[in-house]
Amino acid sequence: MFSRIIDVDGHRLCMGDENMNHYRTALELLPTELRTGLEERKNVEELRLRVGQPVGIISGGRHYTIGQTCVSENDLCRIMEKASSASLHTACNQLANGYISFRGLRIGICGSAISEEGGIKGFSDYRSLNIRIPASFTGELAGVWDKLTNSGFKNILIAAPPGGGKTTALRELIRGLSERGYTIAVIDDRDELFPQGVDGSSFDCGRNTDVLSGTDKYNGAMLLLRSMNPQVIAMDEISREGDAQAIMEIYGCGAGILATAHGENLEDMYRRDMYRKLFDAGIFYYILEIGMNAARRSFRLRKIL
Amino acid sequence: MLCSIGGLALGAIFYHEKSVRAKALAELVHALRLMRSELSARHTPIPRLTEIAAEAARGEVRIFFASLSKRMNYIGEKSFYEIWQDTLDEKLNVLSENERGELASLGCVLGRTSAELQVQAIAGTEKYLSECLGELEEKLPELRRTSLGLCSMAGLLTAVILI
Numbered sequence: 001m002f003s004r005i006i007d008v009d010g011h012r013l014c015m016g017d018e019n020m021n022h023y024r025t026a027l028e029l030l031p032t033e034l035r036t037g038l039e040e041r042k043n044v045e046e047l048r049l050r051v052g053q054p055v056g057i058i059s060g061g062r063h064y065t066i067g068q069t070c071v072s073e074n075d076l077c078r079i080m081e082k083a084s085s086a087s088l089h090t091a092c093n094q095l096a097n098g099y100i101s102f103r104g105l106r107i108g109i110c111g112s113a114i115s116e117e118g119g120i121k122g123f124s125d126y127r128s129l130n131i132r133i134p135a136s137f138t139g140e141l142a143g144v145w146d147k148l149t150n151s152g153f154k155n156i157l158i159a160a161p162p163g164g165g166k167t168t169a170l171r172e173l174i175r176g177l178s179e180r181g182y183t184i185a186v187i188d189d190r191d192e193l194f195p196q197g198v199d200g201s202s203f204d205c206g207r208n209t210d211v212l213s214g215t216d217k218y219n220g221a222m223l224l225l226r227s228m229n230p231q232v233i234a235m236d237e238i239s240r241e242g243d244a245q246a247i248m249e250i251y252g253c254g255a256g257i258l259a260t261a262h263g264e265n266l267e268d269m270y271r272r273d274m275y276r277k278l279f280d281a282g283i284f285y286y287i288l289e290i291g292m293n294a295a296r297r298s299f300r301l302r303k304i305l
Numbered sequence: 306m307l308c309s310i311g312g313l314a315l316g317a318i319f320y321h322e323k324s325v326r327a328k329a330l331a332e333l334v335h336a337l338r339l340m341r342s343e344l345s346a347r348h349t350p351i352p353r354l355t356e357i358a359a360e361a362a363r364g365e366v367r368i369f370f371a372s373l374s375k376r377m378n379y380i381g382e383k384s385f386y387e388i389w390q391d392t393l394d395e396k397l398n399v400l401s402e403n404e405r406g407e408l409a410s411l412g413c414v415l416g417r418t419s420a421e422l423q424v425q426a427i428a429g430t431e432k433y434l435s436e437c438l439g440e441l442e443e444k445l446p447e448l449r450r451t452s453l454g455l456c457s458m459a460g461l462l463t464a465v466i467l468i
Contacts, residue, residue, distance in 0.1 A: 082380050
């Protein structure tokens with residue numbers, strides 16, 4: 001396997017108004033006594049709440065502890081109740097996957113899981129929550145466009161470690177391609193890319209984008225190929241065999257693929273069977289590697305030959 | 306004369322309380338049935354369920370659910386159970402201690418478990434309240450006679466003693 005590296009300038013991830021709105025929404029979730037010292041913060045990517053510890057934030061890839069008030073289990077219960085509008089039964093599928101969505105925020109859950117028939121049914125108690133604040137870097141990936149769309153769209157895989165900004169980059173690429181006239185269909189199986197807030201708000205997904213949520217990637221891909229005639233299908237976090245199968249089907253049908261996966265870089269991913277098969281099949285033309293260096297994210301676009 | 310009228314009025318008030326309680330129980334059973342079917346068919350969120358119940362019910366029960374619906378905005382600052390309990394204490398004191406206790410237990414389950422478990426809990430409360438209503442409706446005619454008779458007798462007796 002060979003690759004040619006095309007560097008795209010690194011960019012600091014900056015929070016715009018859209019992101020600050022999400023941050024304010026996240027603060028609304030917290031009981032008043034836990035908000036102290038958080039209101040004026042900027043560039044917050046995650047809020048970490050662990051029972052018996054003060055609130056933690058992740059900003060620029062670094063962890064900071066805010067205030068002295070320790071989080072109690074009751075606080076976490078109240079947050080979960082608020083996030084679900086006191087209706088946890090409406091979020092069963094999300095809970096089974098260890099998270100709950102609230103107006104475009106994704107809240108990861110840890111605690112005692114209730115397992116039934118091999119799957120998680122819910123949680124009997126909560127020990128920590130991770131509120132992820134969606135970010136966007138509109139216009140920051142400018143260097144990628146010419147390469148991606150020159151003589152037709154080229155399939156691209158975005159790789160980054162957890163919290164590296166894969167979803168944010170994917171969102172930006174979807175919006176950019178859509179605005180450039182490509183018909184994009186998005187399989188948003190975890191309702192994370194373009195979550196619909198209760199007030200109907202969501203991230204701008206572009207003029208030519210169709211978003212499908214509530215189904216897994218394979219079934220979603222089949223549905224979109226049959227019914228929406230997309231030029232490009234986008235999906236977040238390929239991690240299972242079923243996801244890889246969906247990629248194969250899309251490739252076989254001739255639609256373009258825009259996807260993300262956990263991984264440091266091409267070499268790291270090539271070591272894993274599932275991704276190696278995809279690379280060997282020649283499905284992806286580019287890999288966009290996102291690295292973190294201090295508070296700065298760097299993008300590296302590599303052509304896979 | 307005044308004493309016996311006073312006694313009669315007391316009896317009527319006593320009977321009226323029981324009849325209001327019976328009406329409230331009937332409205333509650335109806336609202337709970339509606340909530341149960343909504344939950345099992347559509348997994349409706351609790352805020353919407355309270356609105357539906359408020360729209361369908363009358364009297365104290367409508368006030369209870371309407372007030373609960375308004376207070377849902379405080380979720381996050383207060384737990385749903387606290388809100389349910391406070392509203393129950395304020396707006397449904399026409400019910401007996403046991404009936405309120407049964408409803409309080411239901412508040413612990415609503416919104417916190419799977420839809421199936423909530424449906425079961427609502428069905429349990431509905432059954433209990435239906436039984437209470439049945440008993441009360443059976444006793445109501447006799448209660449009317451007894452309370453009116455006893456109270457007017459007491460009024461007469463007071464009048465005789467005073468004379």
